[in-house]
Amino acid sequence: MIAFVFPGQGTVRVGMGGWLRRDPVAAEVLARADAVAPVSELCARGPLERLVDAAQPAVTACNLAALAVLTERGVRPDVVAGHSVGELSALCAAGVLDVDATLRLVAIRSRLMAAVPDTGGMAAVIGLPVARVAELAAAAATPDEPLVVGLENAADHVVVSGAFAAIERMDKSEARKVVPLKVANAFHSPLMAAAVDGWALAVRETAMSAPRVPVIPNATAEPTTDLAVVKDALIEQLTACVRWAATMARLSEVDTCVEVGDSKVLTGLMRASGPRCVTMADPGTPRRLRREPVA
Structure with a gap:
């Protein structure tokens, strides 16, 4: 059993996405991401201050590029979860959203949260x-x-x-x-309340499909394939706590977790909690996964 976990905006750093830009499948996704919010150059060269401002689309672009590599090589998940904005990448992996819808929603989420007047x-x-x-x-x-x-x-x-x-x-x-x-800003706090109405509207208006595999939303930390639950949790997530420790507990019996993106943060957290975890920050990960039986 394999789990895909997707990092959030706190993992942003200058230089992220390096090997993904050299992979043809990943590079095609990064080009689609740039058409929505130009982030590839910021990921490669910064400056950090501007990259932090664009963290949500930047991290999502790398997440989806890494996901495309795994998909192209036949590695697919049995369960998915994403940390903060990474939850949208997880929904893409579960078939709830397609790549372009994911990129559009993340761009909307980023704009709405950046426009919140009370900063923290x-x-x-x-x-x-x-x-x-x-x-x-x-x-x-x-x-x-x-x-x-x-x-x-x-x-x-x-x-x-x-x-x-x-x-x-x-x-x-x-x-x-x-x-x-x-x-x-002060994500996952009451200071994000001003963005909730716009975010709820964007989520409700976006075409979504029922998850092909269980999704573990941040707000509930409970696996679900119920699309209504997924949507409600995605809206609630803007101001709710990210229950990642409980999410990791739910994944404790999987054989392998893959951190899908250019980050090692979730890998470190998962290793501390028990499950074997590998990261797509290592370009050798897809090759090693293909040698193992996967769903």
Whole structure:
């Protein structure tokens, strides 16, 4: 049994997509992505500040390019999940969206979130359980300056999301480390509420098919092939917590997880939780997967 997992915008870096640009199948997808939002040059050369602003379409372009390579070589998933904006790539892998619809939706999501007037940030909190981080975030928040757990990446790797002032106020003395993230806003927090109506409209108006394989949405961390559930979870995801630790637990019995994109972040998280995971950041991964029995 094989799982495909797709990274999100927090994995963006200058130089991403290097080997994919040299693969003909992947390069064709990257060209289609550039027609919607020109990101290939930013991925290759930066600058980082502009690449962070275009992180969602940039990461998605690399995800879908890597997916195209696997598909062309006959490697297909039995279950899929995506971290944050990576969920849209996962829906493409499950047959819910085609490539062009995925690219269009990601571009809309990026624009809507960038237009949110209340800006904030995110910070990784290392070494504390989710429940304690949630308590510390709530203590630092105010009605006008929210702070919540935005990402549950692992049992002791939590990301808070919200107003900059609230992040500064949060008691950090108990954590092993607190690292500000290079992201454009406070994703998966109440500060994204202004984008929800536009996002819901875009999701509802996009043609989608029932998933061919189970999808594990961020908002529920429960496998589903119900298209209505998938749509509702995709809308909710904009302000909801990414329940990645619970998602990894759901994948604990698969034989192989493949991080489909130019990232090793999810691979590291998966290795810490038990399942074997390989990454498409390594150009040798498709060749090795073809030597193994796959669905």
